[in-house]
Amino acid sequence: MSDAESTDEFEPVQVFPESEEMDLRPGADDCYKCSTCDSECPVAAVDDEFPGPKFQGPEQWRLKRKDDTETDDSVMSCSNCMRCDSACPSGVPLSQMHNTARGSFVENQMDKLSREYIRNRILSNYGTLAWFGSKVPRLANAVMSSSVVQTVNEKVMGITAEREFPEFAEQTFREWWSERDGATVQSDEKRVAYFHGCYSNYNTPEVGKAMVRVFESFGYEVMVPPQKCSGTPMFANGMLPDARRAAETNVAELSAAIEDGADIIASCTSCSLSLRQEYPELFDLEGIEDVSAHTYEALEYLRIHEDLSGALEESEVDPRKFAYHAPCHARNQGLAGQAIELLDGVEGAEAEDVGDSCSGISGTYGWKEEKYDTSMKIGAEMFHHMEEAEPDAGMTECPTCAMQMEHGTGYEIRHPLEVIAEALVE
Amino acid sequence: MADPVDVLVVGGGSTGCGIARDLAMRGLSVTLVEQGNLTHGTTGRMHGLLHSGGRYAVSDQASARECIEENRVLRDIAGHCVETTGGLFVQLEDDPDEYFEQKLEGCRECDIPAEVLTAEEAREREPYLTREVKRAIAVPDGAVDPFRLCVANAADAVEHGARVETHAPVTDVLVEGGEVIGVEVEHESGPGKRVHTKPGTTEEIRADHVINATGAWAGRVGEMAGVDVEVRPSKGVMMIMNVRQVDTVVNRCRPKGDADIVVPHETTAILGTTDVEVEDPEDYPEERWEVDLMIETLSQLVPILSEARTIRSFWGVRPLYEPPGTGTTDPTDITRDFFLLDHEDRDSLPGMTSIVGGKFTTYRLMAEKISDHVCEKLGVSAACRTAEEPLPGSEDFSVLREYMDEFGLRSPIGRRSVQRLGSRADEVLKTAEPNPVVCDCEAVTRAEIRDAIEGAGSDLNAVRIRTRASMGNCQGGFCCHRMASELHPEYDEETVSAAWDELVQERWKGERHALWGEGLSQAALNYQLHGTTMSLDREPAVADFAAFDSGTETATDGGKSDGD
Numbered sequence: 005m006s007d008a009e010s011t012d013e014f015e016p017v018q019v020f021p022e023s024e025e026m027d028l029r030p031g032a033d034d035c036y037k038c039s040t041c042d043s044e045c046p047v048a049a050v051d052d053e054f055p056g057p058k059f060q061g062p063e064q065w066r067l068k069r070k071d072d073t074e075t076d077d078s079v080m081s082c083s084n085c086m087r088c089d090s091a092c093p094s095g096v097p098l099s100q101m102h103n104t105a106r107g108s109f110v111e112n113q114m115d116k117l118s119r120e121y122i123r124n125r126i127l128s129n130y131g132t133l134a135w136f137g138s139k140v141p142r143l144a145n146a147v148m149s150s151s152v153v154q155t156v157n158e159k160v161m162g163i164t165a166e167r168e169f170p171e172f173a174e175q176t177f178r179e180w181w182s183e184r185d186g187a188t189v190q191s192d193e194k195r196v197a198y199f200h201g202c203y204s205n206y207n208t209p210e211v212g213k214a215m216v217r218v219f220e221s222f223g224y225e226v227m228v229p230p231q232k233c234s235g236t237p238m239f240a241n242g243m244l245p246d247a248r249r250a251a252e253t254n255v256a257e258l259s260a261a262i263e264d265g266a267d268i269i270a271s272c273t274s275c276s277l278s279l280r281q282e283y284p285e286l287f288d289l290e291g292i293e294d295v296s297a298h299t300y301e302a303l304e305y306l307r308i309h310e311d312l313s314g315a316l317e318e319s320e321v322d323p324r325k326f327a328y329h330a331p332c333h334a335r336n337q338g339l340a341g342q343a344i345e346l347l348d349g350v351e352g353a354e355a356e357d358v359g360d361s362c363s364g365i366s367g368t369y370g371w372k373e374e375k376y377d378t379s380m381k382i383g384a385e386m387f388h389h390m391e392e393a394e395p396d397a398g399m400t401e402c403p404t405c406a407m408q409m410e411h412g413t414g415y416e417i418r419h420p421l422e423v424i425a426e427a428l429v430e
Numbered sequence: 431m432a433d434p435v436d437v438l439v440v441g442g443g444s445t446g447c448g449i450a451r452d453l454a455m456r457g458l459s460v461t462l463v464e465q466g467n468l469t470h471g472t473t474g475r476m477h478g479l480l481h482s483g484g485r486y487a488v489s490d491q492a493s494a495r496e497c498i499e500e501n502r503v504l505r506d507i508a509g510h511c512v513e514t515t516g517g518l519f520v521q522l523e524d525d526p527d528e529y530f531e532q533k534l535e536g537c538r539e540c541d542i543p544a545e546v547l548t549a550e551e552a553r554e555r556e557p558y559l560t561r562e563v564k565r566a567i568a569v570p571d572g573a574v575d576p577f578r579l580c581v582a583n584a585a586d587a588v589e590h591g592a593r594v595e596t597h598a599p600v601t602d603v604l605v606e607g608g609e610v611i612g613v614e615v616e617h618e619s620g621p622g623k624r625v626h627t628k629p630g631t632t633e634e635i636r637a638d639h640v641i642n643a644t645g646a647w648a649g650r651v652g653e654m655a656g657v658d659v660e661v662r663p664s665k666g667v668m669m670i671m672n673v674r675q676v677d678t679v680v681n682r683c684r685p686k687g688d689a690d691i692v693v694p695h696e697t698t699a700i701l702g703t704t705d706v707e708v709e710d711p712e713d714y715p716e717e718r719w720e721v722d723l724m725i726e727t728l729s730q731l732v733p734i735l736s737e738a739r740t741i742r743s744f745w746g747v748r749p750l751y752e753p754p755g756t757g758t759t760d761p762t763d764i765t766r767d768f769f770l771l772d773h774e775d776r777d778s779l780p781g782m783t784s785i786v787g788g789k790f791t792t793y794r795l796m797a798e799k800i801s802d803h804v805c806e807k808l809g810v811s812a813a814c815r816t817a818e819e820p821l822p823g824s825e826d827f828s829v830l831r832e833y834m835d836e837f838g839l840r841s842p843i844g845r846r847s848v849q850r851l852g853s854r855a856d857e858v859l860k861t862a863e864p865n866p867v868v869c870d871c872e873a874v875t876r877a878e879i880r881d882a883i884e885g886a887g888s889d890l891n892a893v894r895i896r897t898r899a900s901m902g903n904c905q906g907g908f909c910c911h912r913m914a915s916e917l918h919p920e921y922d923e924e925t926v927s928a929a930w931d932e933l934v935q936e937r938w939k940g941e942r943h944a945l946w947g948e949g950l951s952q953a954a955l956n957y958q959l960h961g962t963t964m965s966l967d968r969e970p971a972v973a974d975f976a977a978f979d980s981g982t983e984t985a986t987d988g989g990k991s992d993g994d
Binding site for chain 1: 513557672673674675677694697734737738739834840841842843845846870871872873902903904907908948951952955
């Protein structure tokens, strides 16, 4: 804890780099053991070996003494879907406890030369991998989709060969953005800074482009500040020093944008959750609370500040039915019903909610060879509901949920922003 | 009638069990009787501080010196009951410098290692200390589990041939020809391990010498023998916090006062205390102001306490004693020293000695002194070995184990189990049977519960103090019934139900004093679970609500349930 700024009230003690001792024991005070978190945990539901969030969080923390650094290895089976956070009726900081315990496990107990560590480090730094891939997208796509490479990935790296590696776009979002010379709308009053994250930059720039078109149609000046990974895959793999480094850049750049009068918007619900919740819970950086308070999911932001529903009433798209899955991380931000409500007003679009189950992929989790089966078991309920809905396409905000939906059902998956853009702009 | 034993010890607290162990190790035949569970009286109702002597370094240097010596002994012989937390005497901005200097000087005079820390150093050690800290003195205070320590002493006494009878209140002291020749006890469920519902019996136990080690109850036993023992019981409240806000013993460095210490205890922190003289050690008001005072005063030292969850409160009675005619009015001024009352010299009543006063940290020394005294009377020349021989569980052990490989336990569960069991871990935890966790909050597995049942009969409160099961976050809401079900099939339904009710009742007793915030939510949830899924709300009522509703009325239990 930095003495100068801290107050005497409970606040998490800084984790890295000065100290590995983040004391979350007082968070256990809020737990009265009701086990709602355990019953909402998608991993515990399909994996009898997994002791569940109550054990991982408040129980494990409460059993610690100051010098106990050992964390049970079961924390690596938590997928960080964070459903326990919204399940808890009593405000126990479950995901903060899990993230911190996982960080401590990786730091203190994981062999840095082990296959698991190297694999997790690579997966959690997807942004770096994608940066290389997107330099030579066609070659990278050809290599990554070769069955030989997939087999090698599985045998050597422990990355499942069951999944198709996501394709890199031939032009990244940022390349497109600079090619078009940035914003076409200038405004001192209405300004947003877009946190595109890794996936809509390298893999689905059409989502980012849709976002820009929609916001510009409402008269917003869009800024695209320099940025690094939001940290979501790093938290899930306990790579807290990596996440912190990325956070230092992001917080500095986004703070500057806020200084310039912008709010932060994200099209990926895990990115927005990370900036909003995990950043202030895990790191003690200048301006981090401010970034958290100014961050929104893109459509949420428009719903707050514009008459989005009104605008959509006049709109029309090609008739299509979508099977919509709300990502767990969207659920945590209270956004689970948003896409359905919006599309209800669009002539031609029909969206059916496929239920509140977890897709099971949880970012990098479902990519791990040993977690693949668990991931698919969790996803089974969603696959079933998607098929029951008999849609033309699937829909979700989360890029990895989209991978899982496509993998489990074969449907093409769209982002709500793409449909909204079609309705409003095209 | 059985042959008389050499020594009969009345009182199964730390002193009594220490005496029984000491004498049994010297080869004497010993019987110990206790009215409730082991630790039922004051031992089970203390804050778990292993004194460095720092607290007495200004006011009572003789006690301070004894404390630091015994502190070192207990670290050696009872490692599995002791946590070497270290302690701090913390001076806040407005606390007197003069007292700080006296404290430091006093520690040095008594050979108590003492180091002055700056405010920054103190807060680095304990980040939740207030920023009003001026400086602190670090001393080797520790935390001790009085339950396990007491039980280990009793177990070792039995190992050396002693007989230990719990739930055996003394109903009379037998005096013949002007000499104490033994006692009459009532075995509540017959001799041997306690079994609920088993009919009681009485027994006369004859002994060459009777030792009255009943602490605050010493006056009562004295009365049965016709002698006056002027114990001045003084109550003090202690409050158990749900988690450890500190990992070091934190004392306020100022002259005596209420609410000036926080002791990290196992998974919790214990706040203490008050000091108010009472008439009757079993019947005194448990008052709200005492509870409020703990939080109000100690949150000046550790501000997070004002927001923190309390899981229960309990009161203990100090067995203070002062020689007749001293006439101290304020109980905080009564000496913490111990006194050996030889009733032959004092009252012309041979055959009995009382030991009164004293404190937990020096229990072994007290036991040694009185054992020396009795041995001299009985013409036994064997020397005391209790300072050198480790207690069962504290023979060389390390908590650094491969819990999953060795015991099949997840690491925090294995770690806590081994911290509790010490060198007995292998014997208790290595089992071919499935070993699920019974108490999640305190990480107690079935194997440990079964081991405790083996030692304690159907008495689940005795199982509780041996294992800590039901002493955590939910206060038994989720595990009392699981503990009870471990009694089956050895014990029948009626016995199991009686034991279960008693445990639930005992848990509720302390929870009543923490019914706000999350503690209230917990109690409500426990009530619903117990009422709706286990029918524990059937008549007769499980909880004695009336006793609580009256506010200042006491709800003590008349010796039926024990400790906190």
